[in-house]
Amino acid sequence: MRIGILGSGLMGGKLGTIFTRAGHDVVFSYARSPKKLERLARDAGGKARAGSLPEAALNADALLLAVHWSRVDAAGPASCTAGTTRTRKTSRRV
Numbered sequence: 001m002r003i004g005i006l007g008s009g010l011m012g013g014k015l016g017t018i019f020t021r022a023g024h025d026v027v028f029s030y031a032r033s034p035k036k037l038e039r040l041a042r043d044a045g046g047k048a049r050a051g052s053l054p055e056a057a058l059n060a061d062a063l064l065l066a067v068h069w070s071r072v073d074a075a076g077p078a079s080c081t082a083g084t085t086r087t088r089k090t091s092r093r094v
Helices: 010-021 034-044 053-057 069-075
Strands: 002-006 025-029 048-050 062-065
Touching: 002 010, 002 053, 010 025, 010 034, 010 048, 010 062, 025 034, 025 053, 034 048
Parallel strands: 002 025, 002 062, 025 048
Antiparallel strands: none
16 A cells, blocks of 8 residues: 655654554655655665655555644645545544
8 A cells, every 4th residue: 555644743653653653655754854764764674765745645555644633734735635635533522
């Protein structure tokens, strides 16, 4: 499965690594530093790589939106995810 990770913090980094080690193709994206994305991809091993938001969404079977609520609009623009199905799981209480 091809998985795009939008957000490279604790949750995105850890889940992306788990997905990679389970044999999935993972693209890490959206970090303050491109070096962080490269390090995450290198540490995850397998078929992980660093990329931009559009690269993470392109041909992805699944996207993981793993950013703070205040960054949702910046990390998940409609142009990045056009043609894909998005599901968001959150622990935010309403």
